[in-house]
Amino acid sequence: MFDYISGLLSYLSGNGIVIEQSGIGYKIVCANPFSYQPLMNQDTKVYIYQYVREDAMILYGFKTREERELFVRLLTVSGIGPKNALAVLASGDPDEIIQAIEAEDNRYLTRFPGIGKKTAGQIILDLKGKLADFSVSNNVNTDAHAENTALSEALDALEMLGYSEREIHRVIPELKKQELTAENYVKEALRLLTNT
Known part of the structure; x- marks a missing residue:
């Protein structure tokens, strides 16, 4: 399991970034790739989560371990896939998301793309009390x-x-x-x- 990749930020697009390390370009899907814009053509460290399924192997990248850990916890919730978890992180601050879960704030959680009332309720059910x-x-x-x-x-x-x-x-x-x-x-x- 990768912890992070550190190298030259060589490319940026709407769904991810490319970090070049030792002549290899690692395509990394990010919650908000454009937040990396100021780091273009500079050495950059990205915390990694490797997602493997039958037809794909995808690297997801995060600026902090906190963001990555919240992403991993969201993946444990029934009905939440990487796309939904990434959308939550792209649209919210990790501390605010945790506070909303602890306060059972359905309204806050349903503002994220792909998160309806049922899924918000499932997030609260599965994660409340487990994020302290x-x-x-x-x-x-x-x-x-x-x-x-x-x-x-x-x-x-x-x-x-x-x-x-x-x-x-x-x-x-x-x-x-x-x-x-x-x-x-x-x-x-x-x-x-x-x-x-």
């Missing part, structure tokens, strides 16, 4: 990416080491007070986690 951990974990990573790449890398490393999102979230305020390398952020986080 996802929301917290990705808000942590989004904040980190916005502020500090080294801190973001350190948080990813802590996750790989098996620390829970709750544990990681607890030490972030202390880590944000310092400017360190990713390696030293990990060391400091481990010191904080073992001393609490």
Whole structure:
């Protein structure tokens, strides 16, 4: 399973983008390809979900892990396919979508293309109460990416080491007070986690 593809953004159209890496152009279907317009002919990182069926193998791309995770969760809902899930992401903010699901806001969910009352009800039934951990974990990573790449890398490393999102979230305020390398952020986080 791919996590992301990083390379030159060489082409953009209404339904996707092409990332060139090592002489290979990867066609990636995106929720809003034109949001990548400012990155044309630049190195770009796209988080990937590989969708496989009998007659096709499609790469779906997302700007953040949060968007990808919400896409994957939407695919678990009966009656939602990749096209519908992509339409939801193209038209809404992931945090707002999660809030609408938790608040059982049918009206908000039915504004997306291809989502009627029945499907909106199914989304709420299948996902309500199951997105709290996802929301917290990705808000942590989004904040980190916005502020500090080294801190973001350190948080990813802590996750790989098996620390829970709750544990990681607890030490972030202390880590944000310092400017360190990713390696030293990990060391400091481990010191904080073992001393609490």
